Amino acid sequence: MAVLIVDQVSKFYDHFKAVDRVSFQIEAGRMFGLLGPNGAGKTTTMRMIMNIIIPDEGRIEIFGARFQEEHKNQIGYLPEERGLYPKMKVVDHLQFLGEMKGLSAAEARRRAHHWLERFELEKWAEKKVQELSKGMQQKIQFISTIMHDPQLIIMDEPFSGLDPINTKLLKDILLELKQAGKTIILSTHLMDQAEKLCEEICLINRGRVVLQGPLSDIKQRYSHNSVQLEYAGDASFIAALPFVERINDYGNYMEIRLKDQTAPQELFQAVAQAGLQVSRFEAMETSLNDIFIEIVGGGNGHE
Amino acid sequence: MNKIVTIIKREIMTKVFTRGFIVGTVLGPIFMIGISFGPAFFLSLSEEKSVSLVIVDQTNQLSPHLPAAFSDTLANGQPRFILTVIDSITYERQRALFLQQLEDKQIKAVVIIPSNAWEGGTLIYMGKSISDMEFIQLVRDRINQELNRLKLFRAGINPDVIEQLTTRLKIKTIKIEKGQAREKQLGQEWVTAFVFLIILYMTSLLYGNATMRGVLEEKTSRIMEVLLSSTNAFQLMMGKVFGVGMVGLIQYLLWVAMALGVFAFAAASNPALLKYISISPVVFFYFIVFFLVGYFQISTLYAAVGAMSSSQEDAQALSTPITILVVIPFIISFTVVRDPASTLVQVLSYVPFFTPMLMFLRITLMMPPWYEIWGAILINLAAIVAGTWVSAKIYRTGILLYGKRPTLPEIIRWIRYN
Numbered sequence: 001m002a003v004l005i006v007d008q009v010s011k012f013y014d015h016f017k018a019v020d021r022v023s024f025q026i027e028a029g030r031m032f033g034l035l036g037p038n039g040a041g042k043t044t045t046m047r048m049i050m051n052i053i054i055p056d057e058g059r060i061e062i063f064g065a066r067f068q069e070e071h072k073n074q075i076g077y078l079p080e081e082r083g084l085y086p087k088m089k090v091v092d093h094l095q096f097l098g099e100m101k102g103l104s105a106a107e108a109r110r111r112a113h114h115w116l117e118r119f120e121l122e123k124w125a126e127k128k129v130q131e132l133s134k135g136m137q138q139k140i141q142f143i144s145t146i147m148h149d150p151q152l153i154i155m156d157e158p159f160s161g162l163d164p165i166n167t168k169l170l171k172d173i174l175l176e177l178k179q180a181g182k183t184i185i186l187s188t189h190l191m192d193q194a195e196k197l198c199e200e201i202c203l204i205n206r207g208r209v210v211l212q213g214p215l216s217d218i219k220q221r222y223s224h225n226s227v228q229l230e231y232a233g234d235a236s237f238i239a240a241l242p243f244v245e246r247i248n249d250y251g252n253y254m255e256i257r258l259k260d261q262t263a264p265q266e267l268f269q270a271v272a273q274a275g276l277q278v279s280r281f282e283a284m285e286t287s288l289n290d291i292f293i294e295i296v297g298g299g300n301g302h303e
Numbered sequence: 304m305n306k307i308v309t310i311i312k313r314e315i316m317t318k319v320f321t322r323g324f325i326v327g328t329v330l331g332p333i334f335m336i337g338i339s340f341g342p343a344f345f346l347s348l349s350e351e352k353s354v355s356l357v358i359v360d361q362t363n364q365l366s367p368h369l370p371a372a373f374s375d376t377l378a379n380g381q382p383r384f385i386l387t388v389i390d391s392i393t394y395e396r397q398r399a400l401f402l403q404q405l406e407d408k409q410i411k412a413v414v415i416i417p418s419n420a421w422e423g424g425t426l427i428y429m430g431k432s433i434s435d436m437e438f439i440q441l442v443r444d445r446i447n448q449e450l451n452r453l454k455l456f457r458a459g460i461n462p463d464v465i466e467q468l469t470t471r472l473k474i475k476t477i478k479i480e481k482g483q484a485r486e487k488q489l490g491q492e493w494v495t496a497f498v499f500l501i502i503l504y505m506t507s508l509l510y511g512n513a514t515m516r517g518v519l520e521e522k523t524s525r526i527m528e529v530l531l532s533s534t535n536a537f538q539l540m541m542g543k544v545f546g547v548g549m550v551g552l553i554q555y556l557l558w559v560a561m562a563l564g565v566f567a568f569a570a571a572s573n574p575a576l577l578k579y580i581s582i583s584p585v586v587f588f589y590f591i592v593f594f595l596v597g598y599f600q601i602s603t604l605y606a607a608v609g610a611m612s613s614s615q616e617d618a619q620a621l622s623t624p625i626t627i628l629v630v631i632p633f634i635i636s637f638t639v640v641r642d643p644a645s646t647l648v649q650v651l652s653y654v655p656f657f658t659p660m661l662m663f664l665r666i667t668l669m670m671p672p673w674y675e676i677w678g679a680i681l682i683n684l685a686a687i688v689a690g691t692w693v694s695a696k697i698y699r700t701g702i703l704l705y706g707k708r709p710t711l712p713e714i715i716r717w718i719r720y721n
Contacts, residue, residue: 052528053703069535
């Protein structure tokens with residue numbers, strides 16, 4: 001069942017098309033990446049899904065129906081512009097945000113303590129938010145996004161400002177939620193994060209969808225024949241091989257792009273025959289980052 | 304709807320238990336009482352105090368009649384005079400003591416009635432201050448009066464006739480008291496109107512500004528969009544407006560409780576004060592009605608201004624027109640006190656933003672017919688609905704935008720966005 005359907009949705013500001021006929025569909029239990037450079041229209045799209053701004057055209061369906069205010073209790077949304085009331089106590093704040101998601105006061109407080117323990121913040125529960133470090137505040141915001149056990153979780157740049165330890169913690173919990181059958185939309189401009197986590201992506205540039213589908217299909221479609229080689233000795237002969245498109249030689253490390261229809265195996269044999277001393281030979285998969293740069297690149301996608 | 308309640312609850316929990324609220328709640332009424340009741344209160348205190356008076360009766364015949372002549376009481380029930388009547392022998396013996404008491408202001412005056420008073424001698428008035436001519440005159444008249452009664456009696460005139468004559472004198476005194484009473488009533492009306500007017504004016508500005516700062520705080524702390532993930536802009540705005548309004552009402556309740564306590568204390572020591580603060584329930588009812596009307600008109604606009612702004616400076620600049628909407632009726636209301644029946648005032652009392660203060664003043668000074676009052680309230684309710692609609696539009700777009708202050712055409716465009 002599709003948890004979310006975005007169908008030909010557009011948003012215009014005067015003559016500027018912030019979002020232009022964007023369509024995608026997300027099945028239950030999937031981790032979906034909404035990708036694109038800064039200013040591509042990701043945040044506007046998510047705000048329209050949350051009914052915070054109203055689309056000028058198109059149709060959005062959540063849980064099989066047009067948006068209703070009650071849907072917000074089933075959704076956890078972590079906006080990119082996020083903050084907390086600085087003068088409120090941590091546990092009071094979480095209780096308030098929990099109640100805003102339809103939990104009872106007692107239940108919200110119970111869950112607040114549960115998650116504070118999980119994030120090792122229990123001893124900060126009675127402190128004011130402004131006494132917490134930035135990283136801790138991020139964790140509080142993250143708790144507030146998931147504490148009401150939402151079916152659909154939407155996160156806009158969730159990793160920005162997190163240290164590696166907290167990034168890992170957040171990633172682990174996202175995977176746990178996915179295993180529990182939750183649907184997750186991850187918006188980011190960090191392609192390596194998306195590559196590790198998402199099964200499906202939708203790449204937006206200048207308000208339009210430029211690429212979408214399961215990540216594995218996309219990678220296959222955009223895979224190039226390239227090889228990374230670490231070696232010692234004279235490797236200049238490689239550039240002259242008939243099936244090599246071009247090389248990028250660093251002296252004892254080389255990136256080699258092969259011509260289409262050439263298997264990396266052919267190069268391997270050629271290198272072995274030449275008696276080159278090889279410490280590493282790796283047939284490369286194209287990274288999402290490369291695909292992103294190839295599609296968006298050329299400086300035409302940025303504000 | 305539940306979410307509006309949650310927002311209101313948070314507003315009350317975080318605003319009422321702060322140092323600023325407690326200080327404001329305690330100092331607010333002290334300030335108000337200081338500027339409005341203070342002068343009247345001190346005036347009544349200085350006027351209405353018992354006075355110690357020593358009368359030395361050298362005639363030795365007037366003494367039994369003097370206490371009756373000085374037996375009148377103050378408005379609070381205390382005797383006006385604490386009278387000590389002595390003969391000349393006692394006086395001569397304790398003269399030094401009396402002079403010392405005069406010096407210490409324990410007694411206001413020592414009055415000596417000469418033994419030749421029958422032939423029209425001279426009263427001697429000794430006091431630390433002899434500038435209070437009114438009082439000196441009063442003492443002389445009282446003694447004179449008593450002397451004359453005794454003279455008439457001795458001349459063989461019927462005591463009934465004497466009584467009639469003195470009764471006539473008493474009628475004169477009542478007339479003066481009547482004049483004072485009328486004056487007091489005028490003062491009372493004016494004081495009530497003025498106090499309520501200042502409360503309406505101050506609280507509109509204070510709570511309106513509090514609403515604006517609350518919205519701005521939610522923008523600058525970047526929590527706005529987090530809240531929008533749980534509720535919508537309209538509920539958010541209404542929660543804010545109602546929440547701050549509730550905090551205001553809580554402050555009112557505390558003030559009313561404090562006021563009742565103070566007045567109970569003051570009335571126990573000085574019942575005359577009650578005349579100044581007797582407020583009819585009808586006036587109080589309309590005060591609450593017009594507070595609510597005025598607050599909602601102003602605070603939704605302040606909320607919209609908070610939503611438009613990204614900094615305190617923006618908010619100050621953008622809220623000036625709203626402040627003017629509060630200040631102008633307040634200034635005009637001073638002319639209403641002088642002439643509540645003027646055409647200008649009657650017309651303006653129907654105009655939204657003017658109604659809360661001007662119609663309320665008309666009610667306290669010169670009750671208009673009910674259909675005028677409720678007509679004006681209906682017009683204002685319509686204005687509140689329209690104002691809330693416009694404010695909600697501005698609010699919805701404004702809370703997500705940061706950066707430069709919007710221009711008027713931009714704001715108009717926000718209102719047109721669907």
